[in-house]
Amino acid sequence: MDWILPTTPGSASRRFLVSGAFWLLIGVTLGLIGAIQMVAPDLFPAHELLTFGRIRPTHINVVIFGFILSALYGGMLHVVPAVCRTTLVSERVAHSAWWIWNGLILAMFITLPMGLTQGREYAEAIWIIDIGILLSVAVLIYLVFGTIAKRNERLLYVSVWYFAGGLVWTFFVYALGNVVWAPPAGAWEGINDQILLWFYGHNVVGLVITPPSLAMAYYIIPKATRTPLYSHSLSLLGFWALIVMYTHVGTHHLLQAPVPQWLKVISIVNSIALIVPVFAFLTNVWLPLKDRFGRIYEDVGAKMVFTGTIWYFLTCTQGCFQSLPSVQRVTHFTQWVVAHAHIALLGFAGFIAMGTVYFVLPRVCGRPLYSKRLADFQYWLILLGTIGIFLSLTFAGLIQGEAWLNGEMVYRVLPQLKIYLVVRGVAGTMIVISALLFIYNVMMTVLSQRQTSEAVDAEPDAPALAAHTPAQEEAPA
Amino acid sequence: MIHMDPKVIGIGTAVLLIAIFFAVVLAPRYTNPESLTPSDTHRDRTALEEEGRRHYISLGCQYCHSQYIRPTDWDLGSERVAQAGDYAREKAPQLGSLRTGPDLSQQGGEHTDDWHVAHFYNPRWVRPDSIMPPFPYLSERQRDSLIAYLQSLGGTDADQRVARQWYWREQAIAAYEAGPDENVRWLHAQVPQGWLEVPNPYPVTPANLKRGEVIYQRNCLGCHGPVGDGQGPAVNFIYPPPFNFTTLHRHGLAGGATGGMLYYQIMNGITGTAMPYFKRELESAKIWDVSNYVATQFIGLSDANQEPKGIDASYEPFH
Numbered sequence: 121m122d123w124i125l126p127t128t129p130g131s132a133s134r135r136f137l138v139s140g141a142f143w144l145l146i147g148v149t150l151g152l153i154g155a156i157q158m159v160a161p162d163l164f165p166a167h168e169l170l171t172f173g174r175i176r177p178t179h180i181n182v183v184i185f186g187f188i189l190s191a192l193y194g195g196m197l198h199v200v201p202a203v204c205r206t207t208l209v210s211e212r213v214a215h216s217a218w219w220i221w222n223g224l225i226l227a228m229f230i231t232l233p234m235g236l237t238q239g240r241e242y243a244e245a246i247w248i249i250d251i252g253i254l255l256s257v258a259v260l261i262y263l264v265f266g267t268i269a270k271r272n273e274r275l276l277y278v279s280v281w282y283f284a285g286g287l288v289w290t291f292f293v294y295a296l297g298n299v300v301w302a303p304p305a306g307a308w309e310g311i312n313d314q315i316l317l318w319f320y321g322h323n324v325v326g327l328v329i330t331p332p333s334l335a336m337a338y339y340i341i342p343k344a345t346r347t348p349l350y351s352h353s354l355s356l357l358g359f360w361a362l363i364v365m366y367t368h369v370g371t372h373h374l375l376q377a378p379v380p381q382w383l384k385v386i387s388i389v390n391s392i393a394l395i396v397p398v399f400a401f402l403t404n405v406w407l408p409l410k411d412r413f414g415r416i417y418e419d420v421g422a423k424m425v426f427t428g429t430i431w432y433f434l435t436c437t438q439g440c441f442q443s444l445p446s447v448q449r450v451t452h453f454t455q456w457v458v459a460h461a462h463i464a465l466l467g468f469a470g471f472i473a474m475g476t477v478y479f480v481l482p483r484v485c486g487r488p489l490y491s492k493r494l495a496d497f498q499y500w501l502i503l504l505g506t507i508g509i510f511l512s513l514t515f516a517g518l519i520q521g522e523a524w525l526n527g528e529m530v531y532r533v534l535p536q537l538k539i540y541l542v543v544r545g546v547a548g549t550m551i552v553i554s555a556l557l558f559i560y561n562v563m564m565t566v567l568s569q570r571q572t573s574e575a576v577d578a579e580p581d582a583p584a585l586a587a588h589t590p591a592q593e594e595a596p597a
Numbered sequence: 598m599i600h601m602d603p604k605v606i607g608i609g610t611a612v613l614l615i616a617i618f619f620a621v622v623l624a625p626r627y628t629n630p631e632s633l634t635p636s637d638t639h640r641d642r643t644a645l646e647e648e649g650r651r652h653y654i655s656l657g658c659q660y661c662h663s664q665y666i667r668p669t670d671w672d673l674g675s676e677r678v679a680q681a682g683d684y685a686r687e688k689a690p691q692l693g694s695l696r697t698g699p700d701l702s703q704q705g706g707e708h709t710d711d712w713h714v715a716h717f718y719n720p721r722w723v724r725p726d727s728i729m730p731p732f733p734y735l736s737e738r739q740r741d742s743l744i745a746y747l748q749s750l751g752g753t754d755a756d757q758r759v760a761r762q763w764y765w766r767e768q769a770i771a772a773y774e775a776g777p778d779e780n781v782r783w784l785h786a787q788v789p790q791g792w793l794e795v796p797n798p799y800p801v802t803p804a805n806l807k808r809g810e811v812i813y814q815r816n817c818l819g820c821h822g823p824v825g826d827g828q829g830p831a832v833n834f835i836y837p838p839p840f841n842f843t844t845l846h847r848h849g850l851a852g853g854a855t856g857g858m859l860y861y862q863i864m865n866g867i868t869g870t871a872m873p874y875f876k877r878e879l880e881s882a883k884i885w886d887v888s889n890y891v892a893t894q895f896i897g898l899s900d901a902n903q904e905p906k907g908i909d910a911s912y913e914p915f916h
Contacts, residue, residue, distance in 0.1 A: 158697070158728055162721070166731045173657020173730070235655035239689045268603050276601050284603065285610045292614050296622075307689035310633055311681045312626040314692050319622050327614075356599060363610050367617040376667040377692060378681040379632075383625050453663055453696035520696075527671045529878040530699045534726050535815070 124219070125212040129201075130484035132214030134566065136194030137477045137484070139222050141562040143186025144474075145555040146229065150179035152548040159541050169233045177244045178232040183465060184242075184324065185253070186225040191473035192332035193221075193260060196283045198480045199339045200267050203277040209266030217259040224252045238298075238306040240313075242321045247303040254295055261287045278355040279335040285363065286331025293323040315379055318370035325464055326366030333432075333472040334358075334401055337425050340479050341405045344422030345415040350407040358400030365394045372443040376452055384445075391443030398436040405429060420495040421479025424471050427503065431467030435460065450525065455537070456517025462509045466502075466551070474502070474558065481565055490564035494557055502554035508547025516540035629681070636682030638752035649746025652739050654691065661729070663693035664702040664750070672877065674703030677754065698729055705748045705755020709762050712871040713744045715819075715834035722819045722831040723871065765869025773837035777844055784840075788861045797856025799885050800902035801893055802914060809890025812883050817891075820871060825895030835871045842895035849898065856900050859888035 126132075154175045156163060164170050201208045208214055227249050231237075237244040245253070264284050268276065276284075297320020299306045307313050342349055349355060368390035371383045406429070409416065416426045438460055441447055451457060478495055482488050489495060516537045523533045599605060626632070642650065653659075665679035679702060684690040708716070712723060717740050720727040735743070748759050772783035785793065799805060814823075820839035822829040827841035845855075863884050866874030875884065892899040 157730060161728050161730055162719070166733050168656070168734055171656060171730045171732070173660050176660045177657060235657075237655060237657070239654035239659065239691065241659070241694060265603055265607065276603070276606075278601075281601050281606050284606045288607050288611050289614055292611060292618075296618060305688050308626075309686065309688050311684045311690060311692075312622075312629070312632050313687075313689055314684075315625055316622050317689075319618070353598070356601070359601075360599075363613050364617070367614060368621055371621070373694065374692075376669075377665050378679050378683075380625050380629055383621060386621060449669060452667075453694070455695075455697075457694065524671065524696075525669060529672050530696055531724060531726060532878050534728060 125215040127211045129207055129211060130198060132208070132211055132218055133194050133197035133480065134484045135215065135218045136190050136197060136221075137481050138194075138562055138566055139218070139225075140187050140189075140191025140194055140473060141477055141555075141559045143182055143190060143225060144470075145552075145559050147179055147183035147187050148548070148551050148555045150175055150182060152545070152552050154179055155541070155545045155548045159538065159545055168235065174233045174235060177237060177241075178229060180242065181228045181232060181244060182225060183470075184329065185221075185228065188329055188465065188469045188473045189332070190221065190225070191477050192329075192336060192469075193217075195336045195339075195473075195476035195480050196260075196264065196332055198484055199279055199335070200264055200283055203273065203280060203339070204267055204271030205273045206267060206271050209263055209270060213259060214263055217256050217263065220252060220256040220259070224249055224256065227252070238304075240307055240317050242324050243298050243306065243317060245298075247298075247300065247306055250294070250298045250300050250306065254291060254300065257287060257291045257294065261291065277339075278349070278359070279339040281355075281359050282331040282335035282338065285359070286327065286335070289323070289327035289331065289363065293320060293327050296320065297323070311377065311379055314374060314377065315371060315383065318373040319367075320370070321373065322370040323366060325469075326369070327363070329465070329469045330362065330366075333428065333469045334362075336472050336476045337401075337405060337429055340422050340425045340475060341416070341429070342408070344419045344479070345409060345412045347408045347412050347415075350404045354400045354404040358397045358404065361393075361397035361400065365390045365397060369394065369443065372448075375443075375445055375448050388443050388445070392440050394436060395440055398432065402429060402433055419479065420489070420492055420499060421475045421477070424475030424478060424499055426475075427499075428468050428471030428475060431463050431471055431506075435464040435468050439464070450521035451517055452521070453524075454517035454520040455513040455540075456521065459510050459513035459517060462506065462513070467506050467510070470506075471502075477558075477562060481562060485566060487565065487568065490561050490568060494561050498554050498557040498561065501550050501557070505547045505550035505554060508550065509544055512540040512543040512547065516544075632681040633685050634682050635685040636680045636752075638677075638754045639682065639686065640752050640756070641686065642749055643745070645742050645745045646749045647746075649742035649744070649749075652735075652743050653746055654689070656732070658701075659691040659693040661693075661695060661697035662691075662699065662701045663696045664691050664700065665693075666700055666702055670700070673699045673707060674701075674751070677703060677751075683752070698727075701747065701750055703751040703754065705751040706758020706760075706762055708873060709766060709869065709871055710744050710748070711835045712873070713747065714740065715831040715871070717743070718834060719830070722829070722834075724816075725818050726815050762869050765867070767869070769837050769867065769869045780837075781845065781848055784862070784867070785858065787867070788858050792857040792861040793854055794905075795857030795860070796854040796900035796903040796906065797860070797885055797889055797892065798902070798906040799882075799889065799910075800913065801889050801899055805886045806890055806893065808883070809886040809888075810894075812879065812887040813890055816875065816879070817887070825891060831871070837870055839871070842891055843897075845896045846898060854900050855892045855896060855898060856885070856888055859891055860884050863888060 153170070154172055157172045168174065197208060197214055228245050231246055231249070232244060236246050238246060264287055268280065268284065297316065299308060308316055369387050371379060371387035372391050375384050416422050442451060442460060478489060519536055520533055666674045666677060668678050716723050717732045717735060719731040719733065720729040749755055751758070772780045818829055820829045820831045820835060821827055821842065825842040827839040829839060832838055864874065864876045866872050889899065889901055892901070
């Protein structure tokens, strides 16, 4: 029982972090298989479990729910008690959430290649898995709000807003988007189903993944640099603008489809307005760094998280303009969008998730990272891989879009994409190697018996937000 | 300044989320009756077509094939821009978000069933540049239901196209079964008279033969084979089988101009057979180049550069 549901503080956080690293390897390997198939479609044995149309949704779901969310929830289970200056409301309940969560990812990993799907992008998982996700999110809500309730710190640090709010949004967005009240199809009829689907699809990024990512960045960057945030007002603005703007933008995925014009206008206006929460956040964490930038480099986890915020800047600026009809005229339906999705999920959320593992794991294990040099190498490898994917697919997308507008057929443009798809495969290989090094480093850290003489953290991680006032926000100590 | 306590965060944001959900998801659903009224080309699917749609979803076809035509599109289906009512009776419409392969919303009747059989077995057997996965493991039932579904895409418009395919298919089969000479006669008879009088206006040059070869390999090889004898890898799936160009030599030029005849058949295809039209994807000069290639390499007869050829194009070499 103690092995299944341990009570050691930090142990649930540790398991979430490790499973996130494990699912990263699985997720990117699936992505590489798909990437190779687009260059050499007859390379692998022709089998339905390996066909591109099944590999792709498995890749996406494993990466989003298995890697990104596992790792970020691992960070959350450490950060929320830390900044509330208390312990997790129940370590055992957190472990049960871990078991359910990983069981669900495993179930997706098995059912999606078998073709058990609801046929809706990002909402493929079958009904019973949907219910399981809602259940584990409900458990996480209990954990976070329960921990908040027993806090010894009056003021809630901004990371906690995002963790708590993000979980509530995840619950509603997931339930609504998957039409969980209508099994087994989990879909509406008609084009309205797609309006609902993209309300969900975009909020998976905006309200499910972004909040815990921002929460970790809000925690790790000020802590690693020992620098308070720039402004409490910006924290508030960013938080409330995020929930208001993001919820409106889904239909920008359907600008060229037959949906009501007014809805398209709303989605475009709000997509542009997303600049507000994005820059509120970036200003808040970047500006205080101006003369302390070197401190980021001292910690590989913080470096990774900081790089994630640069990707956030790029992906969100690109995303704003990508919502314009004149841009989509070229980019829609092309690999450009795939490039954009990779810098959002791998660049932004993925880098923050990996940074979270590097930063939090030593703290919940009580020993330093197995190898900082390996971590640094892994950082550069995956950074170059991500840039490679972004550039190659962006070029491929521009070629497709411009050629189609020029009257070229889809079939005739395929040979022109080949070299870019090869480059993408090479970049993908770098990412898979990087994921291998990552899980190796993580496992060696967790399994090593080496007790540290060097302190992991200057202070034990029961932070004091004593100086925290709404006017002048301090870094979590 | 808002005081951020758990109630404000939990309840405040949830209320906002639900309110916006009403505005951007429920409001469009209940104020847009068009989206729930089937459009004029709608018809209900048969049980087999529905079964095929389930395989389409299960195999993840939507990750490469979209199902809606935009006003800016030129490719397959661009005769009809998508309308909301096209999806009125579909649960989880397969709109898709990528177009790695062509849009399929008007696929019905574009190709014959035997073309689809070969294409599912290995797409490169009919489309050499394709990067679609092969599906040789589909059971006959699965494959046929998928084909039935694809042939239903486009509703009643698709039905008319499919009926046209079957009408011409009967005639093409009858001609093929009547023997090679009758087959050639029938094929010639389908080319409008004017085209039979037009020789290939461009002289055979090493440069345009090379171009013709590239075009042949990217478009024709799978059925007609590398040496033009109709023994490409798709041959076992296609009936009437792909044409063997090498048999044409003994017909000479008696039946008309090879150049114009080839040009017309490549441009328009032979509806009812697996031979598709290429007018969307090959520009005029490319069709002339590939017909020069076929004529000189496989038939062994070329009427290129014969009279009447009109005024020479400015780039043409002197002879």
